[in-house]
Amino acid sequence: MGNIKSYLDRAAMIVGDRISNEIAHDDAVVEALNQGSTIEEALAIGAQRYPGEALQWDNGNIGDIAAHYDFLREHAKIMKLLKKQGTI
Numbered sequence: 366m367g368n369i370k371s372y373l374d375r376a377a378m379i380v381g382d383r384i385s386n387e388i389a390h391d392d393a394v395v396e397a398l399n400q401g402s403t404i405e406e407a408l409a410i411g412a413q414r415y416p417g418e419a420l421q422w423d424n425g426n427i428g429d430i431a432a433h434y435d436f437l438r439e440h441a442k443i444m445k446l447l448k449k450q451g452t453i
Contacts, residue, residue: 369452376440379433390418395438404431 383391390411397407404427412419422430447453 366452369447372443373453379436380440386415386418390415391434391437394434395441398434398438404434407434 393414394407394411397410398404402410405422408420408422408430420430444453
């Protein structure tokens with residue numbers, strides 16, 4: 366259980382506090398990525414659905430943004446598995 370708590374604490378630091386619109390935007394981007402969209406396409410979908418949460422990106426920061434959303438994708442999978450197992 367200690368490893369799970371450590372992971373959850375680390376994930377909370379990475380994800381940070383988000384309001385509901387930020388969560389919805391991130392979920393829309395993750396959903397688009399899961400359906401095979403590129404990060405640029407996924408961000409455009411998120412921005413279309415939640416324009417107030419749209420991220421500004423360019424070639425200099427798109428890699429960092431992509432890495433963040435890769436983390437969110439994996440985190441969602443882990444959370445789903447932990448809930449299914451009744452661990453959390």
